[in-house]
Amino acid sequence: MRVIVIGAGLGGLTLAHGLRRAGVDVAVYERDGAQGRPQGVSLHVDDRGAAALRACLPPAHAAMAEATMGGPREQTLVLSEVAGELTVVGTRPSGGVAGRARPGRQADRPLLRAVLLTGLDDVVRFGAEFTRFEPRADGTVRAFFADGGTDTGDVLVGADGIGSAVRRQYLPDVRVADTGRRMIMGATPLRAVAGTGLPGLVGDSPAAVQGGAAMMVLGVLRFTRRPVTAREELLPALSSRAVADAEDYVMWALPGPREQSGSAATVWRQAQDLAADLHPTLRLIVAEAWPDVTAALRIGTIPPMPAWPAGPVTVIGDAIHLAPGFGGNLAMRDAHRLAEALAEADRGRLGLLGAIGAHEETMRRTSFTPVAAKASA
Numbered sequence: 001m002r003v004i005v006i007g008a009g010l011g012g013l014t015l016a017h018g019l020r021r022a023g024v025d026v027a028v029y030e031r032d033g034a035q036g037r038p039q040g041v042s043l044h045v046d047d048r049g050a051a052a053l054r055a056c057l058p059p060a061h062a063a064m065a066e067a068t069m070g071g072p073r074e075q076t077l078v079l080s081e082v083a084g085e086l087t088v089v090g091t092r093p094s095g096g097v098a099g100r101a102r103p104g105r106q107a108d109r110p111l112l113r114a115v116l117l118t119g120l121d122d123v124v125r126f127g128a129e130f131t132r133f134e135p136r137a138d139g140t141v142r143a144f145f146a147d148g149g150t151d152t153g154d155v156l157v158g159a160d161g162i163g164s165a166v167r168r169q170y171l172p173d174v175r176v177a178d179t180g181r182r183m184i185m186g187a188t189p190l191r192a193v194a195g196t197g198l199p200g201l202v203g204d205s206p207a208a209v210q211g212g213a214a215m216m217v218l219g220v221l222r223f224t225r226r227p228v229t230a231r232e233e234l235l236p237a238l239s240s241r242a243v244a245d246a247e248d249y250v251m252w253a254l255p256g257p258r259e260q261s262g263s264a265a266t267v268w269r270q271a272q273d274l275a276a277d278l279h280p281t282l283r284l285i286v287a288e289a290w291p292d293v294t295a296a297l298r299i300g301t302i303p304p305m306p307a308w309p310a311g312p313v314t315v316i317g318d319a320i321h322l323a324p325g326f327g328g329n330l331a332m333r334d335a336h337r338l339a340e341a342l343a344e345a346d347r348g349r350l351g352l353l354g355a356i357g358a359h360e361e362t363m364r365r366t367s368f369t370p371v372a373a374k375a376s377a
């Protein structure tokens with residue numbers, strides 16, 4: 001069996017590893033160059049993402065990913081200013097209900113991506129923008145690329161994110177809706193706020209703080225093991241560039257009342273305005289942030305959709321469902337489940353379309369987390 005995957009994001013790369021481990025021929029096509037585009041600095045990895053990484057990645061890759069995550073995050077601290085000091089005034093369990101995150105650990109996103117790319121040089125083709133597919137009479141699917149290239153496989157997987165070109169052609173009725181929610185996210189080197197007492201106050205837990213009309217969510221990522229030494233011991237094939245600059249940081253998010261836009265530096269200045277009423281330590285976090293990783297986000301959702309008949313084309317991750325704050329975990333879980341289903345078909349234990357259909361049914365049941373879309377005016 002030959003599987004063509006569109007998109008070298010969290011889902012596509014996890015799937016590629018899972019298929020390779022199962023002995024299935026796989027090719028990944030990625031529109032961007034090898035450096036990719038910034039997609040946030042950190043990723044809260046919960047039990048679903050961690051299980052997928054362990055199942056799909058070679059053991060050394062999985063060990064490297066886990067060794068460099070932060071400590072356990074089991075609750076969200078509620079902070080408030082008491083007599084001028086930031087103080088923990090409550091906790092919220094991370095139970096995975098009511099939109100709350102499940103317990104997990106924080107991963108550095110560029111480092112996780114570098115780990116996922118390690119060993120896939122012969123599988124991932126960068127700078128290859130998928131444009132359309134064509135089902136063929138023999139049951140195979142041909143994929144077409146912007147540079148005029150084509151590839152043919154038994155299965156085509158759209159792991160191409162929120163704007164998925166595969167989904168647009170395969171399930172044209174699916175719409176991405178705007179929730180109206182806006183947010184600025186950024187990160188600040190821990191050394192810049194080390195003297196404030198905040199790192200000791202929050203430990204590894206995420207924290208939420210309200211100050212006037214403003215609200216901030218933050219978390220400290222302290223690498224459990226230094227990435228440079230973990231690489232030497234666990235995964236020397238990992239590019240040394242990926243670990244050289246890795247340092248502990250605070251990631252933060254500021255929900256905003258309206259659209260923020262412009263260059264990263266402009267958005268960083270907008271974040272400083274949003275933080276103006278917060279405690280001085282929180283203002284310092286924003287002021288000392290890395291401007292180039294500050295990003296304005298609009299939160300979208302994909303309303304639930306009726307089942308579709310299984311075929312040799314399928315979609316995983318953000319291409320078919322959106323989950324603010326845990327979509328990466330769902331994308332990796334989809335990848336894990338689809339890799340297992342395709343491996344079973346490859347071994348002749350399941351029919352190919354039956355395997356894909358069963359996977360899609362499970363995905364529709366467990367990964368669609370509708371978020372209210374903004375009422376249209």
Ligand SMILES: Cc1cc2nc3c(=O)[nH]c(=O)nc-3n(C[C@H](O)[C@H](O)[C@H](O)COP(=O)(O)OP(=O)(O)OC[C@H]3O[C@@H](n4cnc5c(N)ncnc54)[C@H](O)[C@@H]3O)c2cc1C
Binds near residue numbers: 011031162316328331
């Ligand atoms: C700031 C931020 C913070 C987040 N934090 C978390 C978190 O803590 N935990 C969590 O679980 N999730 C988090 N998410 C969500 C998570 O990032 C996404 O859900 C996840 O990346 C989805 O993975 P994916 O593989 O489906 O898509 P993506 O990671 O978006 O990958 C899609 C890939 O497809 C490529 N592509 C697109 N179109 C084409 C084409 N036509 N041809 C070829 N390639 C194409 C893209 O370049 C991209 O590389 C966060 C998101 C953001 C933006």
